[in-house]
Amino acid sequence: MRRLTPSLHTRISLVLTVLAGVLLLALAGLWLKQSREAIHEEVEAASRVSEQWLSVAAREARARPPVWSSERLLAHLQAVGRIRANVIEVQDAAGQRLYRSPPPTYKAGRSTPGWFAAVVDPGFAARRIDAGALTLILHPDASRATLDAWDDLCVMAGWAAALLVALFFAARRALDRALRPLGLVMAALERTGRGRFDTRLPVFPVPELGRLAASFNGMADRLAEAVNENVRLESEHELCERVQLRLAAERRNIARELHDELAQGITAVRALAGAIAQRTGEQPALHGHAQSIVAVTGQMQDGVRSILQHLRPSSGVEAVGVDETLRRYLDLWRQHYPDIALGVTLQAGAAPVGNDLAQALLRIVQEGLTNVARHASASRVDVLLRRVHAGSESWLELNLADNGRGLGARSSYAGCGLGLNGIRERVAALSGELHFGSTAGAGTRLHVRLPLHPASTLEETS
Amino acid sequence: MSLPLSGTKILLADDHAIVRLGFRLLLEGDGGCVVGEAESGEQALRLYAELAPDLVVMDVSMPGIGGLAALERLRSRHPQARVLMLSAHHDPVIPVRALKAGALGYLCKRCSPDEFLRGVRQVARNQRYIDPEMAQEIALAQLSGTAHPVESLSEKEFSVFLQLAQGCSVNDVAKTFHLSASTVGTHLYHIKQKLNAGNAAELALIAMRAGLIEA
Numbered sequence: 034m035r036r037l038t039p040s041l042h043t044r045i046s047l048v049l050t051v052l053a054g055v056l057l058l059a060l061a062g063l064w065l066k067q068s069r070e071a072i073h074e075e076v077e078a079a080s081r082v083s084e085q086w087l088s089v090a091a092r093e094a095r096a097r098p099p100v101w102s103s104e105r106l107l108a109h110l111q112a113v114g115r116i117r118a119n120v121i122e123v124q125d126a127a128g129q130r131l132y133r134s135p136p137p138t139y140k141a142g143r144s145t146p147g148w149f150a151a152v153v154d155p156g157f158a159a160r161r162i163d164a165g166a167l168t169l170i171l172h173p174d175a176s177r178a179t180l181d182a183w184d185d186l187c188v189m190a191g192w193a194a195a196l197l198v199a200l201f202f203a204a205r206r207a208l209d210r211a212l213r214p215l216g217l218v219m220a221a222l223e224r225t226g227r228g229r230f231d232t233r234l235p236v237f238p239v240p241e242l243g244r245l246a247a248s249f250n251g252m253a254d255r256l257a258e259a260v261n262e263n264v265r266l267e268s269e270h271e272l273c274e275r276v277q278l279r280l281a282a283e284r285r286n287i288a289r290e291l292h293d294e295l296a297q298g299i300t301a302v303r304a305l306a307g308a309i310a311q312r313t314g315e316q317p318a319l320h321g322h323a324q325s326i327v328a329v330t331g332q333m334q335d336g337v338r339s340i341l342q343h344l345r346p347s348s349g350v351e352a353v354g355v356d357e358t359l360r361r362y363l364d365l366w367r368q369h370y371p372d373i374a375l376g377v378t379l380q381a382g383a384a385p386v387g388n389d390l391a392q393a394l395l396r397i398v399q400e401g402l403t404n405v406a407r408h409a410s411a412s413r414v415d416v417l418l419r420r421v422h423a424g425s426e427s428w429l430e431l432n433l434a435d436n437g438r439g440l441g442a443r444s445s446y447a448g449c450g451l452g453l454n455g456i457r458e459r460v461a462a463l464s465g466e467l468h469f470g471s472t473a474g475a476g477t478r479l480h481v482r483l484p485l486h487p488a489s490t491l492e493e494t495s
Numbered sequence: 496m497s498l499p500l501s502g503t504k505i506l507l508a509d510d511h512a513i514v515r516l517g518f519r520l521l522l523e524g525d526g527g528c529v530v531g532e533a534e535s536g537e538q539a540l541r542l543y544a545e546l547a548p549d550l551v552v553m554d555v556s557m558p559g560i561g562g563l564a565a566l567e568r569l570r571s572r573h574p575q576a577r578v579l580m581l582s583a584h585h586d587p588v589i590p591v592r593a594l595k596a597g598a599l600g601y602l603c604k605r606c607s608p609d610e611f612l613r614g615v616r617q618v619a620r621n622q623r624y625i626d627p628e629m630a631q632e633i634a635l636a637q638l639s640g641t642a643h644p645v646e647s648l649s650e651k652e653f654s655v656f657l658q659l660a661q662g663c664s665v666n667d668v669a670k671t672f673h674l675s676a677s678t679v680g681t682h683l684y685h686i687k688q689k690l691n692a693g694n695a696a697e698l699a700l701i702a703m704r705a706g707l708i709e710a
Binding site for chain 1: 511516517518520521523525583585604605611691697
C-alpha cells in the first residue's frame, strides 16, 4: 500500500506534465506557422528589392551595350557580392553558368535539418531577368531565415523541457505535501486493524482529509466504547457466574449445617423434652411445658425441612424430571404468548438426567423462546426433546424451530447475542454441540446435543 | 406399674452425643435399659457382639461404613438381631433399603417422642414398624413402577455406591469394607451399568437426587 501512494503522486504529476507538454506543442505549432509566414515575407521582400535592382541593371545593359557591357555587369555583380536572402546566378546565352554569388557569411556552413526546412520554408520560384547576352537568375534563399527560426526553436524547446521537468517535480512535491496525511490514515487503519483501538488521527488542514480524520476518530471512539462495553459485560457475566457458584456453595454449606447440626439438635431437644414429659406425669405444670417444647420442636423440624427443600438447588427439576420441568415452563409460555402456536414433543424419559444438564436445557428453551417471541415474528414454534441412543452412547437432543422471518433481517442479533453466547457456554461446559441455523424469511432452528455420559474419567480402576 | 420396655436391653448408635442422650432418656423413661452407645457403624457392630442387646436403634448416616452397611453386616452375623433404623432423610429409597437389608423398623428422626417410643416398642416385640408419615410414600414408590434405578443395586453394591457417592475413592471403600480394590472395582462397574452413570460425579448426583446424601 505504501509504495502505491508515491506512484499515485507520480502519475498525477506525469499527467499534468503531459498536458502542459501538449499545450506547449500546440503553441509550437502556432509559432511555426507564424515563422513560416514571417520567413516568406522577409525573403519575398528581399527578393523583390534585388529583382528591381537587377532589372534596372539589366535594362542598362540592354540599352547601352557599350557603356554597360556584359563584362561590366558581371564585374558589377561580383563587386556587389552576396545580396540578402538571394543567390544570384549569371548564365550566358548558351546556358553556361558564368557567375554565382558567394555563399552567405552569416552562420556560414550551418544549415537546418531537412524536415524543419520543409516545414518552414515557403518555397520560392527562381526569377530570370534578361540582360542582353546574359541571363540573370535570382534564387530566393530562405536558408538563413530558416536557420534563425531553428535556432530560436531550439532555445525555446530547451526552456520548455526545463519548464516541464520543473512542473513535474513541483506538482509531485505539492501532491506529496497535500496527500501526506493519507499515509497517516493508512497507518492508523492498520494499527486499528491490529487491535490498537486507541489510535487517533490529527485534524488535517485539508478539509476533505480533516473530515476523513474526524469520521475515523468518531469510528474509533465508538469501537473503543463497544469493546469496553463488551469487556464490561463479560467481566460482569464472569462475576455473576462466580457469585452464583459462591451462592450455590454457600447454600450447600447452610443446608449441611442445618441438616447435620440444627436438625440433630432439635431432634435431641425434642427427645429430651419427651423424656421430661414422661417423668412429669404427676406435675401438670412441668408436663405441660415439656409437651409444649415437644410441639414447638416439631414445628421447628418442619421449618428446617422446608428451608432445606428451598436450599436444595433446583429441587423442581429433580423432583419431576426434565420433561415435566420443561412442560411446566412451556405451558406458562403458551399462556403468555397465545398468538404463537407451540408444538411440544418431550421424550427425555424418566431416567435421571444430570442436574446441570436439566438446568441447561431449561435455560436454552427459555432463551430460545424468548428470542422467538421478541424477534422472530413467528406464528409457530416447535420444541422437540428426545433421548437418542447409539451404541454405548446416549444423548439428549433439543430442537427449537420457528417459522419466523429468520435472522438476516436487521434487529435479530441485537437482543440475542449474549443469550446465544450464554447457551453456547452452557453447552460447551457439558461437552455438547450447538447448531444455530437461520434463513431469512424461513425461520430459525436451534439444535442442541448434550451427551448423557461425558467421557470423563474419575477413579477408573476396574 | 410395668413399663412397656421393662428389661429391654438397647444399643443406641448415632454420631450425635446429644441425640443419643435424648433418646436414652426417652427409652429409660419407658423402662428400657440402654446398655451401650455407639457413634459409628463399626463400633455398633463391636458393641452388639459384646453386649448382645435385645434391640438396636441405629442412625443411617454415621461416619465410617455408615448405618446401612452396619445393618447388613449385623444381620449377616446375627440374623435374629432386631434393628430400628433412624434417618433424617425424607426419601423413600432409604427406608426401602433398610427394610430390605433386614431392619425391623424404620423411623424418621423428626418423629415425635411418642412415635419414637411406639416404634421401639413394636420392634422390641419383634414386629415390623414403618414411620406412618413415610409409609404411604414407600408403598407408592414400590407400586408406581417409578422405582428409582438405585433400587436395582444389590445390598453390597448399594453400600459401595453410597461410599463412592460421598466422595470416597475406590481404595478408601476397599479399606472400609475390607474388600480388595478389584472387588470394589467390579462393584463400581456394575453400579455404573445399573445407574447409567459415567463417573463419580454422576454417582454423587444420583445419590444426592435420591436423597441418600445431602447436597
